[in-house]
Amino acid sequence: MTGALQDIATPALIVDLDVLEANLEAMATMTDQLGVALRPHAKTHKCAEIARRQIERGAVGLSVATLGEAEVFADGGIDDLFIAFPLWADHARAARLGALGTRARRLLVGVDSAQGARALGRALSSTEGAGALIELDCGHHRSGVAPDATPEIARALSSAGLELAGVFTFPGHSYAPGAGAAAARDEAAALERSIEVLQACGFDPTIRSGGSTPSVPHTRPGVNEVRPGVYALNDAQQVALGTCAEADVALSALATVVSVYHDRIVLDAGSKVLGTDRPPWLEGHGLVRDRAGLSVSALSEHHAVVALSPDRTPPGLRVGDRVRVIPNHVCNAVNLVDELLVVRADALIDRWPVDARGQNS
């Protein structure tokens, strides 16, 4: 159903198509100028309609977080997929990987241990176009090995008969104010060091993959592929980090004002549509769009409380009015809904399914 925004039941996630397309265009141009391949992370939007637009603008393929996401995007016609996660290929997952490998032109999988490499080899050694990327820890301290530990994994892949296609790292410590450039330096240093030690052992992987939305603008030589995700839609975190302006945020939750008090208003968009992410450096649980200074001060599952400052003119909102709330972290918000409502100039023009919603395994 398309039509007027006023007919949409709230809360609902809406995507401003013009802003989305401008964001896709800007990242395609930026990575082109940087001379790096773009492999957008689809865990942000989980939506084949958006993935196809990224590929049309020159993305070399998609990054995903789970095997389930990879399967869904293969169904959606994307044939070059990188599961950027140290997948444990148990018996059932090995069978799924093998089946997916026959459908994808290129299937890449992350690995950060020799055990993981052997299991992946059992699953994919006979699959054409399959390969692994070793994950490096460049400072985020999540998964990923130190660069000097890569040869052991490379040898395990080699013994298991699986191509070492590259190395990758997630500079997650770029998610703090002013941290993008330093994280990009750490990323480049880790990737370069791993290539040095791997080459010294006779390996020469092609892909050197990094990049998160806040660090991509600072990408340094030595990196030849990046995996930003959030940039397509943006969110309150990116506004706070200065990666984008409020006008560059393509996704928001349409919400209804349900209560108005002297010190607060209450909206019907809670954590079950906005998500609960809030890093220590971020004030509030979401921004009220086009209402400078209004943000969500407290969030329950179905209520967003917007505290009103006694020093400011009241926003003049009444029960039944509608506002748009920008979530703090768009990736978790999108995963809460079955469809994105696509709008242009306040008209509802399309509905896109969140194809990979809930595909965690």
Place this chain on the structure above:
Amino acid sequence: MTGALQDIATPALIVDLDVLEANLEAMATMTDQLGVALRPHAKTHKCAEIARRQIERGAVGLSVATLGEAEVFADGGIDDLFIAFPLWADHARAARLGALGTRARRLLVGVDSAQGARALGRALSSTEGAGALIELDCGHHRSGVAPDATPEIARALSSAGLELAGVFTFPGHSYAPGAGAAAARDEAAALERSIEVLQACGFDPTIRSGGSTPSVPHTRPGVNEVRPGVYALNDAQQVALGTCAEADVALSALATVVSVYHDRIVLDAGSKVLGTDRPPWLEGHGLVRDRAGLSVSALSEHHAVVALSPDRTPPGLRVGDRVRVIPNHVCNAVNLVDELLVVRADALIDRWPVDARGQNS
């Protein structure tokens, strides 16, 4: 599909049926002894199978947070429903309320403004069994009016031809260590005061509803109905609050160890299956079940990092091993999955759909 737990793809949410049933039984007994009606909040489990078990054990009906949840539970055979939220009955929602009212024996809706009361009246005044409960703020400062402000809303309901069925309040400030008893006192005081002022104006609503999982054991005279939700499944918040023991938690995320380092292990259960809730008084992002002292120290969308203390014996976990993680807040975790895997003595015996997942509007 039923069978061995080992065959379940991780991450997945599993429910221990024996623990669930013991929790349902314990709350039924407690409310019976307190002499209050139990109307469990179904936003926690969103699952008709669990709702029916609550009704079988004597619950008078269900509480829900949204009209969409109410519709789903009506489909599931529950005919006494309270939407405990100050719903704004716009045109589309009024039509849905009217349709639901013809299917439910009893349909109750929250209200906290005269405008809201008039809109509800337009939607439901001709529906048999429909009524409204005025929401009070007893200290949580979310939605709800002060007790002295209830007569204006009662008069608006009366003019609009809708029954004033009761008053209700959510003592959300019970969610802090040691706060349950004080919140229960505030709850009783607000409910009693509202009854006083309403009776002085010629109104005499029947239902006086309060209760959250941490405050129910402290319920005071004057309250005659309670709406706890979390108690059915429990979570790490309840363990931290002392409301339950770890053994009383019925739900956990089955997860696979994907990386092992000297200072941490990494699991494949991230915020997209555990949720991101973490109140300031709670350490960590989830508890590793049956592994005293292990908790999730950092959470990404698809990774849970469990920091290892240098002072403790390493847990001996290896890549490929499986553990169970107790989410901080079960309501948001359940809303992330399509089904709950029901286990008894480590055997998968059933799969229950999360019928109302994503029903935000």
